[in-house]
Amino acid sequence: MTMSHRPRIAAHSLSPAAYAPYGDILMASPHGEPGRPANQGTARRFDHLAAIENLRPGHASLNVSVFRCAPRSSFPLPIALLEKHPGSTQAFVPMSARRYLVVVALGGDRPELATLGAFIAHGAQGITYRPGVWHHPMIALDAEADFVCLSWEDGSPGDCAVVEYAEGERIAVAIDAIGAIDAIDR
Numbered sequence: 001m002t003m004s005h006r007p008r009i010a011a012h013s014l015s016p017a018a019y020a021p022y023g024d025i026l027m028a029s030p031h032g033e034p035g036r037p038a039n040q041g042t043a044r045r046f047d048h049l050a051a052i053e054n055l056r057p058g059h060a061s062l063n064v065s066v067f068r069c070a071p072r073s074s075f076p077l078p079i080a081l082l083e084k085h086p087g088s089t090q091a092f093v094p095m096s097a098r099r100y101l102v103v104v105a106l107g108g109d110r111p112e113l114a115t116l117g118a119f120i121a122h123g124a125q126g127i128t129y130r131p132g133v134w135h136h137p138m139i140a141l142d143a144e145a146d147f148v149c150l151s152w153e154d155g156s157p158g159d160c161a162v163v164e165y166a167e168g169e170r171i172a173v174a175i176d177a178i179g180a181i182d183a184i185d186r
């Protein structure tokens, strides 16, 4: 199938409401709340933004890792695979990214492609995938970027399930105005 005939979805700015079915957003004041004072008044804190769930207590341990992600500049992006972590929330917190692309879907043994969503996050936003939420590997935009990743893992194949799509089955994710960094909501 040629790229122009592929089914296509558009990526939108990441917002808590749109992202809620898939996970949480880690950011200051996600819902416009003032937060509460901390650090002798020199900071404000926003608490309990996400649960980092472990569905295999006693087996899995918390892996705090860093992913260094190569940037992608070529779009539309054909989705060749999605993965999920049935036993754990997975959190990604950018250390150096200006923007990145998050592609997610709901489903059971296989992703429900009607629920596929694509979001452009900015560098002051981290995200989580709830346990079992299908997602594309992280896609940095603009430049190579490092992310802290939190995930409960036991080292078994159950840590990560992968579904691959043959060439003719791939949905494309389009990003309009890929260069319009200033247009992203902050």
Ligand SMILES: NC(=O)N[C@@H](O)C(=O)O
Pocket: 067, 083, 090, 135, 136, 137, 138, 160
């Ligand atoms: N999301 C992502 O980039 N990668 C993973 O989910 C992983 O566990 O490798």
